[in-house]
Amino acid sequence: MSSVRVLVGTHKGAFVLSADGKRKDWTVSGPFFAGWEIYHMKGSPVDPDRIYVSQTSGWFGQLIQRSDDGGQTWHQPGLASEAIPPPGPPSALPNRFKYDTSAETGKPLTTHQWYDGTQHPWEFKRVWHIEPSLTEADTVYAGVEDAALFRSTDGGENWQEISGLRGHGTGSQWMPGAGGMGLHTIILDPSDGKRIYIAISAAGAFRTDDGGATWKPINKGLVSNFMPDPSAEIGHCVHHIAMNPRRPGVLFMQKHWDVMRSDDAGDSWREVSGNLPTDFGFAIDVHAHEPETLYVVPIKSDSEHFPLEGKLRVYRSRTGGDEWEPLAKGLPEKDCYVNVLRDAMAVDTLDDCGVYFGTTGGQVYASADGGDNWSPIARDLPAVLSVEVQTL
Amino acid sequence: MGGELSSSKPNAANVRVVLPYHLRNLAKVEGDAAIEVVGPLTLNSALDALEQRYPTLRGTIRDYETGKRRAFLRFFVCSEDWSLESMDRELPEEVGAGSEPLMIIGSIAGG
Numbered sequence: 224m225s226s227v228r229v230l231v232g233t234h235k236g237a238f239v240l241s242a243d244g245k246r247k248d249w250t251v252s253g254p255f256f257a258g259w260e261i262y263h264m265k266g267s268p269v270d271p272d273r274i275y276v277s278q279t280s281g282w283f284g285q286l287i288q289r290s291d292d293g294g295q296t297w298h299q300p301g302l303a304s305e306a307i308p309p310p311g312p313p314s315a316l317p318n319r320f321k322y323d324t325s326a327e328t329g330k331p332l333t334t335h336q337w338y339d340g341t342q343h344p345w346e347f348k349r350v351w352h353i354e355p356s357l358t359e360a361d362t363v364y365a366g367v368e369d370a371a372l373f374r375s376t377d378g379g380e381n382w383q384e385i386s387g388l389r390g391h392g393t394g395s396q397w398m399p400g401a402g403g404m405g406l407h408t409i410i411l412d413p414s415d416g417k418r419i420y421i422a423i424s425a426a427g428a429f430r431t432d433d434g435g436a437t438w439k440p441i442n443k444g445l446v447s448n449f450m451p452d453p454s455a456e457i458g459h460c461v462h463h464i465a466m467n468p469r470r471p472g473v474l475f476m477q478k479h480w481d482v483m484r485s486d487d488a489g490d491s492w493r494e495v496s497g498n499l500p501t502d503f504g505f506a507i508d509v510h511a512h513e514p515e516t517l518y519v520v521p522i523k524s525d526s527e528h529f530p531l532e533g534k535l536r537v538y539r540s541r542t543g544g545d546e547w548e549p550l551a552k553g554l555p556e557k558d559c560y561v562n563v564l565r566d567a568m569a570v571d572t573l574d575d576c577g578v579y580f581g582t583t584g585g586q587v588y589a590s591a592d593g594g595d596n597w598s599p600i601a602r603d604l605p606a607v608l609s610v611e612v613q614t615l
Numbered sequence: 616m617g618g619e620l621s622s623s624k625p626n627a628a629n630v631r632v633v634l635p636y637h638l639r640n641l642a643k644v645e646g647d648a649a650i651e652v653v654g655p656l657t658l659n660s661a662l663d664a665l666e667q668r669y670p671t672l673r674g675t676i677r678d679y680e681t682g683k684r685r686a687f688l689r690f691f692v693c694s695e696d697w698s699l700e701s702m703d704r705e706l707p708e709e710v711g712a713g714s715e716p717l718m719i720i721g722s723i724a725g726g
Contacts (some may be wrong), residue, residue: 258637283638283675283684285674308668315670316679320679
């Protein structure tokens, strides 16, 4: 019988929630890496027991952790042994994210736009998102702050920047949003191994069609009124992008304000906010089997990061956007003032698609019927930063 | 546990390092970390030896790229704050003799 494993990254550690295919009775393991911020954790589609974790701390910096047994044990890649290591330079530096500014790459970009209009040095702060390869268990991508894309081909032991992204031409104009200049979304195209989508706050969305060598902004149709030119090519605060793997050319975006849709791999976007009560939000996802069924969690505004009227609602569209219905069964009806962050929603691939999201109040809600009914599968965790689901 | 030295090199200083809770966990050390430092004993040479012995600590105390102390960590030696001293200044004899530890302290900040 199938089962699901929900990987929950929180402000103070990682948790693994497990259930069988009925998704009624849940066991919670963790906290792993207790006391550390877990921005994201995600399993390899090739080897589900291989799970990568971004562990970070304002005191101690960034660590990458890996499990090879489905989350029972963890180690920093390449540093599994507790024995005294041999002398000489280390072969694995799993936590080192060094920007590629070498002349050989032709991308010696070292500064970006700062709040005061000056250029500011690129400074590595943390890994926001980890995206394991669809085809190789040892290949994994990392989106980092300050915005850049890294790749490891040895299971996370060493990382190299895909420098064509920062160096494609607009990098010097990128500017941090209030939450930092993070590369938070990485989508690998299952039909084309050389196509990758990424998104950065607050630069926008970008695509490569050649495995990362060259990139282009894909922000046509986005309108952001906080910018001097609301339709500029760069500068949009894209919060998250979702794609149904069965239709890789169709993308859905939760922007700072506006829910957007692209039917041409991001070349153009149109707004599909429709009748949403507010189109501000962070999380967005697509049903596993119905590519026109979307989920968002409307948040009141960029000034008030909580649901409208204290009622936590997921909104679902079965028409690819424009027409939305509130989903409330099992969700708080009053006095709810949590947020749902950009990487904190996910779907499973069971026949009756499960939908999951976590809140900054430490609840993880799940629906085993595509959103019709919800129940908390964990109530009192630290603030949830990310939710991923593995269908096993 | 992992803090015990298995052998000693001649002329090596045996240094005790007091780590913050999270770094003890990372290094899987109970109590103080024990390291050997050959040559001049400085913050940099002690941290080099610490990272060589406990690779899971690499980058957690000094920034990978700049080699500078992370902002929210402090170095205390013989009841003095060495955080702003040159990382290449020689440490007091008591540290090399093992009678005084090198203390790495996480500043009290945040929640």
